[in-house]
Amino acid sequence: MADAAQTDPLTGLSNRRGLEHLLATGGRRFTAAALIDIDHFKSVNDLYGHQAGDAVLCAAAAGLREGHGGVVARIGGEEFFLLIDRPDAAGTAERARQALARRIAADVPEVPRPVSASGGLLIFESRVDGASLDFDRLFAEADRLLYAAKHSGRDCMVTDRWQQPDAPPVGAVGAAA
Numbered sequence: 001m002a003d004a005a006q007t008d009p010l011t012g013l014s015n016r017r018g019l020e021h022l023l024a025t026g027g028r029r030f031t032a033a034a035l036i037d038i039d040h041f042k043s044v045n046d047l048y049g050h051q052a053g054d055a056v057l058c059a060a061a062a063g064l065r066e067g068h069g070g071v072v073a074r075i076g077g078e079e080f081f082l083l084i085d086r087p088d089a090a091g092t093a094e095r096a097r098q099a100l101a102r103r104i105a106a107d108v109p110e111v112p113r114p115v116s117a118s119g120g121l122l123i124f125e126s127r128v129d130g131a132s133l134d135f136d137r138l139f140a141e142a143d144r145l146l147y148a149a150k151h152s153g154r155d156c157m158v159t160d161r162w163q164q165p166d167a168p169p170v171g172a173v174g175a176a177a
Helices: 016-025 041-048 050-065 089-107 135-151
Strands: 029-038 071-076 079-084 117-129 157-162 172-176
Touching: 016 071, 016 079, 016 135, 029 041, 029 050, 029 089, 029 135, 029 157, 041 050, 050 071, 050 079, 050 089, 079 089, 089 117, 089 157, 117 135, 135 157
Parallel strands: 117 157
Antiparallel strands: 029 079, 029 117, 071 079, 157 172
8 A cells, every 4th residue: 555655556656755755764865856847748638638648658757767777756747756866967867858758759659749848957966865855845946947947948958956955056057958
């Protein structure tokens, strides 16, 4: 029952509750966190139906997992949260974002148009134990960056640095398309 409560039934990924539990138990160290959102997802459901939308979400989850090396969770709707544990966090997040789009194109032929994603990435100044991360604050900061990516035209990642878990991010690193 505990596993079911912490797992998204559609994608098999952790859900928000599972992600919060993972962070609370600690023990894993991360270099960054990213919030990735499928662009114009409502139009996929409206144009191709909810079954196609579900297939897009499953393909997106598979794409994000490919070669990521960290934690991927579906935290609601078409939003995914990544905890990255690789030194090249920016490259890893960007490759995951692009893999999402490639996997949707390959796995969901009933959606003939390209589906892209936008993201907000917080790079930690040093490896951080998950237990020291405040998920609500981390989510709020990543969400701020995600909206900056959406306002920049979508299909990109906006990045900022997270100086330490109890300090605010320090200056924008910039957007990478």
